[in-house]
Amino acid sequence: MEYRYLGKTGLKVSALCLGSMQFGWTADEAASLHILDVAWQNGVNFIDTADIYSRWAEGNPGGISEEIIGKWIKRSATPRHQLILATKVRGRMGEAPNDEGLSRLHIMHSVEASLKRLQTDVIDLYQVHWFDAQTPIEETLRVLDDLIHQGKVRYIGCSNYPAWRLMQALWASDRLNLHTFVSVQPHYNLVHRAEFENELAEVCAWYGLGVIPYSPLAGGFLSGKYQPGKMDINSARARSISQKYDNPKSWAILNTLKEIADEKQCSLSQIALAWLLHTPVVTSPIIGPRSVEQLIDNLSALEVHLDAEEVQRLNAISDWKS
Numbered sequence: 001m002e003y004r005y006l007g008k009t010g011l012k013v014s015a016l017c018l019g020s021m022q023f024g025w026t027a028d029e030a031a032s033l034h035i036l037d038v039a040w041q042n043g044v045n046f047i048d049t050a051d052i053y054s055r056w057a058e059g060n061p062g063g064i065s066e067e068i069i070g071k072w073i074k075r076s077a078t079p080r081h082q083l084i085l086a087t088k089v090r091g092r093m094g095e096a097p098n099d100e101g102l103s104r105l106h107i108m109h110s111v112e113a114s115l116k117r118l119q120t121d122v123i124d125l126y127q128v129h130w131f132d133a134q135t136p137i138e139e140t141l142r143v144l145d146d147l148i149h150q151g152k153v154r155y156i157g158c159s160n161y162p163a164w165r166l167m168q169a170l171w172a173s174d175r176l177n178l179h180t181f182v183s184v185q186p187h188y189n190l191v192h193r194a195e196f197e198n199e200l201a202e203v204c205a206w207y208g209l210g211v212i213p214y215s216p217l218a219g220g221f222l223s224g225k226y227q228p229g230k231m232d233i234n235s236a237r238a239r240s241i242s243q244k245y246d247n248p249k250s251w252a253i254l255n256t257l258k259e260i261a262d263e264k265q266c267s268l269s270q271i272a273l274a275w276l277l278h279t280p281v282v283t284s285p286i287i288g289p290r291s292v293e294q295l296i297d298n299l300s301a302l303e304v305h306l307d308a309e310e311v312q313r314l315n316a317i318s319d320w321k322s
């Protein structure tokens with residue numbers, strides 16, 4: 001396993017982070033625990049979750065993914081300090097007015113609930129899931145700083161932040177002498193480049209923030225199992241994927257991915273992940289396998305080398321400015 005520094009911190013994280021949105025949703029508890037075991041055995045030391053996973057699924061109250069990870073931490077012999085545990089706060093976790101957002105009240109309450117579910121006394125990377133326009137950024141940053149001083153959180157990061165809000169946050173932490181975001185978790189892959197590349201990537205590079213992109217396979221689309229006219233894949237995600245990616249540009253990207261995968265005799269998923277791993281601003285893409293087979297396939301992307309011409313072909317076909 002390759003380990004990379006998370007932005008400007010001294011923290012070394014595996015070059016692939018294990019996402020867990022599928023735990024208790026498209027992967028049951030037994031499958032999730034197996035995925036965690038195999039990921040750890042293969043050197044993955046970085047796990048991403050969120051308090052809300054997966055409240056959108058029927059019968060799921062949220063918090064299930066954190067609970068499964070907590071069970072795994074307890075039952076496995078994993079030394080806790082060797083594991084980098086990342087979770088998130090922001091989404092709605094109940095029906096009361098303060099059961100969501102980035103207020104002092106909601107964050108203070110949520111961190112305790114996450115620590116309990118994760119069966120740990122510290123979160124290594126606590127991330128704000130998306131921004132809260134109703135709460136002043138200073139309030140959010142001050143409470144996150146307090147949590148670091150209390151020893152409940154080690155580093156803080158953000159997700160789904162537009163560049164302007166990230167700049168506000170960086171300036172506010174600097175002005176108020178507070179701990180600052182060390183990482184950004186953007187939606188970023190070969191069929192979804194503009195959101196990150198248009199301004200945010202430059203802020204991350206300039207300020208030395210770690211970048212941990214989510215949905216690196218566009219929810220499974222970039223695995224190549226979806227084809228024009230054949231979108232009825234056996235996946236809870238098939239409907240949203242067909243709505244987003246059933247268009248000529250996405251199919252053209254998939255074709256180029258297939259050409260390069262055939263030339264290198266590896267899977268399309270591995271090429272899509274390798275493209276992210278070859279992007280200098282990226283630290284550690286967050287994979288979301290729902291089986292050990294998918295996990296092994298995803299991890300093999302670390303062995304795929306793309307030369308400059310291959311990167312250029314992928315960049316050209318997926319260019320969002322043209």
Ligand SMILES: NC(=O)c1ccc[n+]([C@@H]2O[C@H](COP(=O)([O-])OP(=O)(O)OC[C@H]3O[C@@H](n4cnc5c(N)ncnc54)[C@H](OP(=O)(O)O)[C@@H]3O)[C@@H](O)[C@H]2O)c1
Nearest residue numbers: 019020021214215216217218219220223235287288294297
């Ligand atoms: N911050 C945020 O707002 C946010 C949002 C989304 C995700 N995330 C994080 O990012 C992680 C990854 O996101 P994601 O699940 O969207 O990642 P992804 O890699 O784009 O999609 C993962 C899905 O692709 C399919 N897949 C993966 N490998 C495959 C293979 N080899 N062959 C065929 N299908 C394969 C599986 O779905 P099927 O088998 O069901 O097709 C799998 O669950 C999440 O677990 C979560 O931790 C964060």
